[in-house]
Amino acid sequence: MATANPIAAVGAVTLQAVGLVGSLSTFAGQAIRNMLIPRTYGQFIPQATFVGFDSLPIILLTAFFTGGVLALQSYNGFDNATLAGSQVPKVVALSMLRELGPVLGALMLASRAGSAMAAQLGTMRVTEQIDALYTLAVNPFRYLVVPRIWACVLMLPLLVVLANIVGIFGGYVVAKHVLHLPAHQYLTQTWSAIESDDITIGLVKALVFGFIIGLMSTYHGFNTRNGAEGVGRATTSAVVYAAVTILVADYLITSWFV
Amino acid sequence: MNCITYTNVRKSFGPKTVLNGVNLKVEKGNTHVILGGSGSGKSVMLKCLLGLIEPDEGTITVDGLDTTHMPSRERMEHMHKFGMLFQAGALFDSMNVWQNVAFALMNEGMKPADARDVAVQKLKQVGLKADTADLNPADLSGGMRKRVALARAIAHNPQIILYDEPTTGLDPITSDVINDLILQLQSELKATSVVITHDMHTAFKVADKISFLYQGKFIAEGTAKEFKSTDNPYVKQFVAGSAQGPIQGAV
Ligand SMILES: Nc1ncnc2c1ncn2[C@@H]1O[C@H](COP(=O)(O)OP(=O)(O)OP(=O)(O)O)[C@@H](O)[C@H]1O
Ligand SMILES: [Mg+2]
Numbered sequence: 001m002a003t004a005n006p007i008a009a010v011g012a013v014t015l016q017a018v019g020l021v022g023s024l025s026t027f028a029g030q031a032i033r034n035m036l037i038p039r040t041y042g043q044f045i046p047q048a049t050f051v052g053f054d055s056l057p058i059i060l061l062t063a064f065f066t067g068g069v070l071a072l073q074s075y076n077g078f079d080n081a082t083l084a085g086s087q088v089p090k091v092v093a094l095s096m097l098r099e100l101g102p103v104l105g106a107l108m109l110a111s112r113a114g115s116a117m118a119a120q121l122g123t124m125r126v127t128e129q130i131d132a133l134y135t136l137a138v139n140p141f142r143y144l145v146v147p148r149i150w151a152c153v154l155m156l157p158l159l160v161v162l163a164n165i166v167g168i169f170g171g172y173v174v175a176k177h178v179l180h181l182p183a184h185q186y187l188t189q190t191w192s193a194i195e196s197d198d199i200t201i202g203l204v205k206a207l208v209f210g211f212i213i214g215l216m217s218t219y220h221g222f223n224t225r226n227g228a229e230g231v232g233r234a235t236t237s238a239v240v241y242a243a244v245t246i247l248v249a250d251y252l253i254t255s256w257f258v
Numbered sequence: 259m260n261c262i263t264y265t266n267v268r269k270s271f272g273p274k275t276v277l278n279g280v281n282l283k284v285e286k287g288n289t290h291v292i293l294g295g296s297g298s299g300k301s302v303m304l305k306c307l308l309g310l311i312e313p314d315e316g317t318i319t320v321d322g323l324d325t326t327h328m329p330s331r332e333r334m335e336h337m338h339k340f341g342m343l344f345q346a347g348a349l350f351d352s353m354n355v356w357q358n359v360a361f362a363l364m365n366e367g368m369k370p371a372d373a374r375d376v377a378v379q380k381l382k383q384v385g386l387k388a389d390t391a392d393l394n395p396a397d398l399s400g401g402m403r404k405r406v407a408l409a410r411a412i413a414h415n416p417q418i419i420l421y422d423e424p425t426t427g428l429d430p431i432t433s434d435v436i437n438d439l440i441l442q443l444q445s446e447l448k449a450t451s452v453v454i455t456h457d458m459h460t461a462f463k464v465a466d467k468i469s470f471l472y473q474g475k476f477i478a479e480g481t482a483k484e485f486k487s488t489d490n491p492y493v494k495q496f497v498a499g500s501a502q503g504p505i506q507g508a509v
Contacts, residue, residue, distance in 0.1 A: 040370040123351075131310050132348035136362040136410075139330070 027219045034146045043147035051113045051148075052155030052156060056162070059108050063163035066100050067092055067170025075179050085181045089189035094173030097198040101164040102156075103250055106209035109156055110242040114217035117148050118238035119223025122231035130222070149214030156210030157203050164202065201257045208253060209246050216242040260319075261286040261418065261450040262307065267316035268474075269302060277313070278474030284467075289444055289451040291461045293496060294471030295505065298341050300454040301345060303471070304420050305438050307452075308340060317494040320418070341416035341449075345423045347407040355381070356391035362414045383446075384439055401432040405439075412443060416494050418459035419443065421453040425460050437463045458497055462486070470496065472505070 074091040078084035121144060124130050133140040168190060175181040217238040224234040262284040269277040276299040296298050305311040307318055309328060316468075317326045320339065328336060334482060344469040349358050357364075358382050360373035368376070378388050384405040398406060404424060424440065425433035437460050444451060444464075454460055461468055462482045470478040470485075471495050478485075478493045488494055495503030 088287070120352075127346065127351075128344050128348035129350055131305070131308075132342070132344055132350070132410075134310060135308055135337060135340060135342040136414075137334050138362075138365055139334060 006240060020071075023223075024215075027222075028215055028232075030141065031145060031149055031218070034142050035150060037142070037146075042151055043143060047147045047151035048155055050108070050116075051151040052158060053157060055109055055112050055155075058112055058119060059159050059163050060166045061104050062104055063096070063101065063167040064170035065171075066104055067096060067167035068174040070095050070100070070167075070223050071171040071174040071179065075175075081181075084179075085185060085187055088179070088181065088194040089171065089176055089186045092175075093168055093190045093193050094198055096164045096167040096171075096196065097202045098254075099166060099250075101160045102202050102205035102209060103246065105160045105163045105206065106156060106213060106246050107243055109152070109159065110213045110216075110239050113152070114213045114242050115235045115239050117214075117217040118221035118224075119231055119235045121145075121148075121218060122224035122234040125222065125224040126227050127229060141222075145218040148218050149211065151215030152217075153207060153210040156213070157206040160202060160206040198258070201253065204257075205250060205253050208249055212245045212249060213229065213242050216245065259286045260284065261321060262452070263317075263319045264303075264307075264400075265317045267303075267306060267307060267313045267318060269299075269311065269313050274472055277306070280316070280471075280475060282469060282476060284450060284452060287448060288441070288466040289453060289464050291452045291468045292452065292463035292471055293456060293461055293468055294454075295456065295496070298471050299474055300471060301422055304342070304422055304454060307420070308337075308342060338414060339417050341411035341414070341419045343404070343407050343411045343419070343421045343424055345426070347395070347403040349403060349407055351395050351408070353395075354391070355393050355395065355398070358395065358406060359391075359409045359413050361410065361469075366414075371453045376413065377409070380413050381406070383412070384409045385435065401428050401436075402436050404428065404436060408436075408439065408443075412447065415447065417449055418466075419447070419451045421451065421455075421456055423457075423506065424453065425455065425457045430459070433457065433459065433461075436460075440464045456496075458499070 042153070070092045074123045075084050078087055087152075110243050121130075130140045130144070131240055133143060158181070174218050175186050220234040220238040220241070224230045226233075260283045262282070264280045264282040266268050267277050267280040268275070280303060282422070291432060292300050292303065302311060306313045307320075307325075309325065313326060317324055319325065320336070325333070325336060348360065353361070356377040359377035360368070360370075363373045363376055364370060374391070378391050381388065381390060386402065386405050386409070390402065390406070395403065395406070408424070421440065424436050428436065439465055440451065440453065440460075451464075453460065453464055462485070465482050467479065467481060468485050469476045472492055478488065478490050480488065483492060488497070491504050495505050
């Protein structure tokens with residue numbers, strides 16, 4: 001809406017933001033409550049397949065090249081080759097585990113699976129399929145929202161573990177074949193660099209990011225309005241809100257662990 | 259006996275008042291037709307009955323039970339009474355035809371093989387061959403979609419069937435086939451039906467009673483015969499389908 005008064009405009013935006021946070025929290029609360037009811041798990045397997053298995057290629061590909069780039073970039077940062085030989089594996093492993101594995105994995109999952117889930121739920125909303133579920137005595141929230149959030153929460157950590165392995169392998173391949181660092185040393189250095197904290201923080205991030213992706217995509221999809229245009233908007237919102245929230249949460253979790 | 263009653267139901271969306279004091283009584287076992295122009299609030303009225311939209315004011319009862327602000331758990335149990343044919347079908351596009359029809363049954367725990375048999379039988383009941391069972395909703399014509407949606411709406415043998423524009427967008431012959439279906443289901447299932455339409459053929463053919471919705475209220479009620487010979491200028495204009503008269507088209 002066009003308004004001439006800038007203060008009124010700021011007020012309107014603020015109100016909108018507060019309203020969004022409010023309805024998102026309500027939605028999240030409802031989701032968490034329903035996630036603990038076992039009888040809502042029926043749709044979990046197909047959703048987990050879609051979120052987990054189908055996202056494997058894109059996430060592993062991303063991880064491989066990320067590991068490779070990390071090795072390449074960090075190598076150039078060290079003054080001499082001996083130092084690089086011992087430090088590159090460490091940089092690759094810790095960056096992947098603590099940061100890039102979960103964050104890039106989550107961003108890829110949000111753009112691949114999150115957008116698709118939002119579009120699917122949005123289409124179901126505007127074509128009244130969600131209303132139809134309800135009239136067939138099925139709680140649409142439990143049937144559609146809960147299994148999708150569960151799928152994201154449980155699948156992203158698994159994806160991230162695999163992404164980390166492939167990312168470290170990507171670093172190894174670059175170190176061995178491009179940088180010509182000693183291969184055996186690379187693996188032992190990697191192994192000795194990793195501590196249990198690095199694994200924990202990565203998995204905590206993956207769990208939280210998974211919940212954020214599931215929440216944002218189902219929230220925007222489920223509350224779609226205004227036909228095809230609304231579906232497009234819901235899809236974009238799901239990805240943008242998920243990405244921004246993931247980056248903020250990443251900072252908070254990191255600062256909490258450090 | 260009244261099966262469904264609306265008492266003074268009001269609903270606005272923002273500044274726009276859609277239902278402005280709706281009063282209606284639908285008798286048990288009757289087929290009650292709701293006539294009204296596009297955008298007059300017919301679909302909103304049905305959605306209030308189902309609890310998909312909560313009215314701002316007024317009460318709605320079903321079988322003597324006040325359902326206006328029913329909590330969601332009770333509401334889910336209550337939904338078994340209803341079969342709803344959505345205006346655009348609202349078929350689940352992630353499932354094929356028989357899975358759509360058998361959805362409620364499988365959800366109640368019926369085995370897929372048995373549910374498929376029931377679905378095929380329901381499809382036959384609405385005039386569709388068994389080989390449509392494995393098609394996807396996207397591959398159906400408009401008339402077939404309506405029939406599949408109808409089969410899904412009646413699969414769990416509801417006591418109350420709601421039809422939102424069952425014949426809109428269909429050719430006159432297919433429309434009449436659907437009209438016959440409504441009559442046939444009526445006599446087979448002994449259900450109470452509410453039929454929303456602006457198709458006069460449908461209204462006159464299936465109605466035990468007709469109510470006319472205009473500007474958020476019912477302004478006329480009667481049998482098909484009474485509607486045909488009415489003096490009410492609004493009803494007269496609508497039945498005749500004329501642009502001239504007291505009802506101004508929204509242009
Ligand atoms: N969820 C909603 N939010 C805002 N406005 C709505 C909503 N649902 C319906 N309306 C408005 O209410 C009015 C009545 O809509 P409704 O769908 O009931 O019309 P209708 O009588 O069924 O018309 P048609 O014969 O074209 O289907 C319309 O102006 C519509 O824009
Ligand atoms: Mg309508």
